[in-house]
Amino acid sequence: MTALVADTRRTPGIAVQPVPIEAVRIESGFWRGWLDRLYDVTLPSQHAQCEATGRLDNIRRVSGRVDAPFRGRYYDESDVYKWLEAASWALVGREDRRLRALVDALVDDIAAAQQPDGYLHTYFALERADQRYTDLINKHELYCAGHLIQAGIAHRRATGTDALLDVAVRLADHICGEFGSDARETADGHPEIELALVELARETGQRVYAEQARFFLDQRGRQPPRLGGYRYLQDHEPAAEQQEIAGHAVRAIYLACGLADAGLELEDRALWEASERLWRSAYETRAYVTGGLGAHWAGESFGDAFDLPNRNSYAESCAAVAGVMWNWRLLAGTGEPRFADWMETTLYNGMLAGLSLDGEHYFYPNPLSAASGQARVEWFDCACCPPNLARMLASLPGYLYGVSDRALWVHQLAAGRVDADVPGAGRLSLAVETDYPWSGDVRLTVREAPGDPVELRLRVPGWCDRAGLEVVPADAADPDRALAASGYAILRRVWAPGDRVALRLSMPPRRLVSDPRVTANVGRVALARGPLIYCVESHDRAGLGQDAFALPDDAPVTPGPGDSRLTGMTLLDTTAVPLPGTPEPGALYQPLPGDAQAAHAPTNHTAIRAIPYFAWANRGPSSMDVWLRRQEAVSS
């Protein structure tokens, strides 16, 4: 078993390879709790939802195993495939006979649903067979195929069995025959197949699948347009020429992932550079401080540069998952720490907010400001997000570390153990002890090491401006010089069992402000500590109305322990100034009272408490804000 999230071992020019999931054990700490809930609650409850909503029967009816009408939406099977991908990765992390039985049964149902010619789509099978590929703009056939292929690859890598991969290969072969310059010259309105086909090329060694991915990428922005020329579908310009990320956020990011994958695999610079360019557009001008992507509900889409509303921010959970995937691809291709930074920000904030602390309630959009009443729900009609969150969590161990020639990269700081096969050197095993992200202390102990020198590339997060590094024994590496490098501290030596590295990240609470072109955040400040973005819920502001208080620039912010539902978390205590002159809901526009006496009245500083953004909406209905009004100290 080599459960790699992407098998780039033969990909040319790659900067850093992943370490397979089975080589990474998360034995304690922050992520352990999320993974336990994933196994115990999230995956079983999602399977039950897929059963209850007819998603599984939709497959079984095509297999001839149940007699029932099609239920739900035409792309619902993609949720099943994503769940299957998640469950497959999960089987790497924990032996679970019950889960394995669910997976096996489902794979068997899917295989039986595949048509003799390789076609697989439960909506267009049977009575709608004559409508195959007639509405690619809307109907997501190849999107579903992409998720099936990803599931097939994960299943093979996780279980070592071929049953689902064989289905994926037959389906991919069918698609390669149906789409091409001598066949249908178009693509799917929802990208996804592209990145899946590149990985299938890696899994099978058949370059033709990567070429097919490039064919699909090249269909966008053609004349006449294949997909109506819509920005919503990224069909407004050729994919390789797009300058700014636009349209439906998840589609845009999956497309950008496909550009990166095909660019790497086929050594196609234009595709790769388009992905990098779109990344700058996304993360330098259109990303929420949480890593959320996609500003607007309308069209589930990216807005213009710096257009990042808080109250109605979209920031779909799927877009956060896709953002992690995208950053990982660019990190793999470049080794640049900015990508690891945004992965971290997204994982801890924009993504994790999509899942409740009980492991079975979900947000689809993730606003940075909410009026009262929003709560996560058990499932959605369009249920793309829940299994997407599950597959990212299940595969998370595979994203934490990397290897390159004689180097082990620690991309993300998490308690546990890694047994990495370092190319050119051999097995380097580390135990990592840390209470990250609550603490900035990370202690690594070498358990096993090769005889040759290996670089330990230890990521110092971009949020940290004061780090300390200690190596024991101290003779062979220069911690100060290592820290001077940007992003990854590089320690090169012949490691020996028992060697220890201590990374100490100073983690004071921070105040963040935005580029002033983000008009939504003008006059506002966000609190952060370590990789976590914080927010203030109505539970924790002593009756102050939403936006009816300000945080003075000089008010101390003090970390403190959370309680009850938030036990184990570090919260931030501070003091707010009430703003009694804040208007009340009423007339859309109101005269400001001529005598601002009320505003001059002495006001009491009020203690408020900020909690990690990911933890909001877990204590009953609340209003919530990430960006708080700032009281700048001016003399007047």
Place this chain on the structure above:
Amino acid sequence: MTALVADTRRTPGIAVQPVPIEAVRIESGFWRGWLDRLYDVTLPSQHAQCEATGRLDNIRRVSGRVDAPFRGRYYDESDVYKWLEAASWALVGREDRRLRALVDALVDDIAAAQQPDGYLHTYFALERADQRYTDLINKHELYCAGHLIQAGIAHRRATGTDALLDVAVRLADHICGEFGSDARETADGHPEIELALVELARETGQRVYAEQARFFLDQRGRQPPRLGGYRYLQDHEPAAEQQEIAGHAVRAIYLACGLADAGLELEDRALWEASERLWRSAYETRAYVTGGLGAHWAGESFGDAFDLPNRNSYAESCAAVAGVMWNWRLLAGTGEPRFADWMETTLYNGMLAGLSLDGEHYFYPNPLSAASGQARVEWFDCACCPPNLARMLASLPGYLYGVSDRALWVHQLAAGRVDADVPGAGRLSLAVETDYPWSGDVRLTVREAPGDPVELRLRVPGWCDRAGLEVVPADAADPDRALAASGYAILRRVWAPGDRVALRLSMPPRRLVSDPRVTANVGRVALARGPLIYCVESHDRAGLGQDAFALPDDAPVTPGPGDSRLTGMTLLDTTAVPLPGTPEPGALYQPLPGDAQAAHAPTNHTAIRAIPYFAWANRGPSSMDVWLRRQEAVSS
């Protein structure tokens, strides 16, 4: 000649009728300047643009008078029709032989372009005749027809000649034959024909046109959907059942106008009440303080309630014009002053901002905040706004006054003279002297009066909370009691020539704040005086960066005279506090410096000046804001 903007004289249950344009002379004051430019610059230059861009030749080629390919967009002829409506109304206000010659020639060209069966559309004539009515969602055939019908009506009322009205009637008859429950059961994706057909019913006395309008209104929100079910096209719900204004703003407002018109004309309460309900949705939750409507560029559309971004606000000039038309309809049906208030706000702010002070440059969207570099342009590819602004200005005199049984309504305060035929009484003529909106003093003198008592209903704008009223001679009316009524001060007496009424509206500069659910305006204040909303351009803030200053709640705001380009205007002088801690453009998210020393440094209050919003972008490139950061005085 009875140049009524709407001929509701036989409409059942109407509250207030318009006074025809020819009965209203604007001899001096604020609007005189705009009308002079309309005649001298705007209308001739727009005709030249229509000529230069092929819009006129597109008509002549169908008339067989030029041999040229079709140029431009398929709906371009609507601009010509709107210009023709504007020019027709203009001919009422000024004898202008050159303009009349342009109008006559154009009417002749259009009549010659009409097909034998009554069909008229220059794009679908000739080579595309077989595609008529095949893409009503996108291609605007009936939208263009609506504007032709409106032009025909205006031309008839303004000139007393039938040439263009005959074209309109033949076209309408053709349409009535092509669309109906026994013919095509659908409508146009862009509403407009509905309100035009109701007015044609009024003009011709043929109720069938109003019934046809109701047919089109009833096509929306059907199952199966006629227009794809798109919110963008207001096809998501039956028009009479829609609860919230949604989708493309201009379409939504024209539809709401049609609902009001058909509701009145056909005594169809459901249609009328839908229009009122949509009005509340629009003006109580989705209108900019300028009267601008439509928050988003994406889809040129309304957003959710309270979603009113300033930097990228859409607020199309056409939507402002349509908003005036809509408010006028609801005012006519109810006599309620809230509609006259929003008409005023929109006319002076959201609408007038669309047109430059030189009369020949235009804004399509009208943001409430602009980074540097935005400037009005001479024309647009999609040039709907320029002639729409022209037709509203040209017909403006017809919106200022109203009559009902034994009552003359002064809806809008403008210098000039009105000779109104008051139903049930007779001719009441007034001279109005005022420097409104710069001054709140309005002096009305009776020039001619009937022998019977007439109510003078004098609107006291909603923005004014302190008004004085004096009547000379004083014996017969009770000004204090009159003022106690909300909205319109009612003075009932037998008037005699020489009687005088003085209305004094206290007009101190005002600070406005928003309902806090308008998150874009939290912590912000707008300046206003009288009906005018003000803004601050970079020209007038002494080097302070955009959003890098705040207006203290207690800073005096003083009216003062404008100079150079703004001569004759009243500007507002005040004092701002620099906010040196405002971040600079750079990283999307930036740490706030730990030592906020800079922010504690003594700062000098800085004199800034606000100008009327409508006058912005007339002095070279600038950045501009309506909503300024507010410094609330709190003790801390």
